[in-house]
Amino acid sequence: MAKHLLLKHYRGAPAGVNDVPMDRWTPDEVTAHLRYMDEFADRLRQTGEYVDGQALSPGGAWVRYDGEGRPPVTDGPFAETKDLVAGWMVIDVDSWDRAVELAGELSAAPGAGGKPIHEWLEVRPFLTAPPTVTE
Amino acid sequence: MDEALLRRLVPEVLTVLVRRGAGFAEAEDAVQEGLLDAVRSWPQDPPRDPKAWLVTVSWRRLVDATRAEGARRRREERLEAEPTAGPVPSADDSLRLYFLCAHPALTPSSAVALTLRAVGGLTTRQIAEAYLVPEATVAQRISRAKRTVARAGLGESGDVATVLRVLYLVFNEGYSGDVDLAAEAVRLTRQLASVVDHPEVAGLLALELLHHARRAARTDATGALVPLAEQDRSRWDTTLVAEGVAVLQSALARDRLGPFQAQAAIAALHADAQRAEETDWGQIVEWYDELLRLEDSPVVRLNRAVAVGEADGGPAGLAALAGLDASLPRHSAVAAHLHERCGDPTTAARLYAEAARRAGSARERDHLVRQAARLNSAG
Numbered sequence: 001m002a003k004h005l006l007l008k009h010y011r012g013a014p015a016g017v018n019d020v021p022m023d024r025w026t027p028d029e030v031t032a033h034l035r036y037m038d039e040f041a042d043r044l045r046q047t048g049e050y051v052d053g054q055a056l057s058p059g060g061a062w063v064r065y066d067g068e069g070r071p072p073v074t075d076g077p078f079a080e081t082k083d084l085v086a087g088w089m090v091i092d093v094d095s096w097d098r099a100v101e102l103a104g105e106l107s108a109a110p111g112a113g114g115k116p117i118h119e120w121l122e123v124r125p126f127l128t129a130p131p132t133v134t135e
Numbered sequence: 136m137d138e139a140l141l142r143r144l145v146p147e148v149l150t151v152l153v154r155r156g157a158g159f160a161e162a163e164d165a166v167q168e169g170l171l172d173a174v175r176s177w178p179q180d181p182p183r184d185p186k187a188w189l190v191t192v193s194w195r196r197l198v199d200a201t202r203a204e205g206a207r208r209r210r211e212e213r214l215e216a217e218p219t220a221g222p223v224p225s226a227d228d229s230l231r232l233y234f235l236c237a238h239p240a241l242t243p244s245s246a247v248a249l250t251l252r253a254v255g256g257l258t259t260r261q262i263a264e265a266y267l268v269p270e271a272t273v274a275q276r277i278s279r280a281k282r283t284v285a286r287a288g289l290g291e292s293g294d295v296a297t298v299l300r301v302l303y304l305v306f307n308e309g310y311s312g313d314v315d316l317a318a319e320a321v322r323l324t325r326q327l328a329s330v331v332d333h334p335e336v337a338g339l340l341a342l343e344l345l346h347h348a349r350r351a352a353r354t355d356a357t358g359a360l361v362p363l364a365e366q367d368r369s370r371w372d373t374t375l376v377a378e379g380v381a382v383l384q385s386a387l388a389r390d391r392l393g394p395f396q397a398q399a400a401i402a403a404l405h406a407d408a409q410r411a412e413e414t415d416w417g418q419i420v421e422w423y424d425e426l427l428r429l430e431d432s433p434v435v436r437l438n439r440a441v442a443v444g445e446a447d448g449g450p451a452g453l454a455a456l457a458g459l460d461a462s463l464p465r466h467s468a469v470a471a472h473l474h475e476r477c478g479d480p481t482t483a484a485r486l487y488a489e490a491a492r493r494a495g496s497a498r499e500r501d502h503l504v505r506q507a508a509r510l511n512s513a514g
Binding site for chain 2: 001003045046047048049050051052092093094125127128129
């Protein structure tokens with residue numbers, strides 16, 4: 001009944017427990033990791049809790065308005081930022097506890113050595129329409 | 136195509152099928168198939184008796200589906216025993232449908248989805264739009280809910296209290312998409328009140344009517360939230376208010392008070408005031424005390440503190456607020472309001488800003504930021 005955003009970061013989050021860059025894994029470990037993520041999304045589709053999910057390319061830029069009649073200013077393509085979002089999943093769950101439980105499961109995706117990576121995921125509730133009864 | 140008629144027919148047809156011995160899940164699927172057939176053929180060929188038509192076609196769909204599953208002989212025996220178009224469902228039958236859809240084994244979101252479809256006659260797409268989730272997600276929610284209900288057994292279906300909780304959840308969701316969930320909840324609660332004589336059903340209906348009556352005034356032309364005290368009361372729907380008050384009064388006369396009746400009484404006192412200054416806050420505090428006796432919760436205590444602040448002044452309100460967990464939703468918004476009443480705009484502005492950061496909805500956040508900005512720019 002409440003939508004939450006699960007955010008996965010390229011960088012900016014604290015290091016995971018099993019923190020080995022993906023390009024140092026074996027191809028099978030990479031495959032197992034990706035399969036885990038797909039199966040996780042499928043499971044949420046089955047439970048009726050899945051809303052949306054997308055992966056983001058790390059290449060992007062900061063853009064801002066630069067005044068009337070001038071093209072926007074860009075900074076990049078490799079933005080100077082400590083934080084970089086790798087992708088998101090939107091879930092619609094009955095409680096905050098359930099959102100945390102699911103983020104925990106997603107964080108257990110297997111990585112190097114086939115062991116869970118224990119990565120940090122950011123969980124953020126959506127702002128919604130206000131409930132009808134507030135006063 | 137009369138959509139309102141179709142929606143009204145869904146629970147009735149479903150009830151007929153279940154009473155003829157069909158499983159709830161199979162019957163629900165069959166009625167959906169029947170609805171599709173109706174949407175396809177009624178525009179060219181409107182039936183003389185829409186309900187009998189829908190019962191017949193849905194029953195045929197049910198028989199087709201169960202045959203296809205292979206358990207042929209048993210199904211055919213059932214077909215033999217098929218009764219002719221029967222009488223309208225009795226009150227108990229339609230009540231049972233509400234209970235099934237609010238089965239205690241279901242999660243709140245499943246119970247809501249199942250109720251909206253099986254009792255409310257909404258399509259999966261309409262429910263998905265209303266809750267801003269993919270249609271496939273809602274379809275899964277409904278089919279899992281049906282499996283859960285089938286597994287848990289019909290014998291232990293929910294009770295009035297669980298049904299009321301589900302309807303109240305629907306009511307509080309407001310609306311998006313082409314279905315107004317608050318209006319839908321009012322319709323379903325009204326329908327429930329017509330088949331069950333229960334003071335708390337009336338209490339919920341009264342509460343919904345009284346809140347619904349004020350809806351047009353709750354936001355301005357830009358969609359921004361307008362607090363109760365500043366609402367243009369001429370925009371309140373007086374017909375709905377009158378109906379809500381009448382429903383509440385006859386419920387209260389039964390002398391079996393419950394939390395919904397107490398909340399409706401508070402809403403009625405607000406609705407009763409021609410101008411905000413005429414609000415009888417003393418009586419509202421008394422009703423909050425009654426509500427606390429019935430259902431002690433931090434949220435009720437928080438709301439009571441607001442009423443005490445209005446009845447006896449800011450300091451009394453702050454005293455009522457003392458001891459409540461500051462991490463409660465809306466705690467800082469209430470504290471901000473009370474500090475402002477105490478003549479401390481600096482603390483109030485800080486608390487409004489904090490409340491804005493913790494707001495659960497974008498409109499509440501915008502409203503609270505504006506409050507903080509108002510105090511900060513005045514100083």
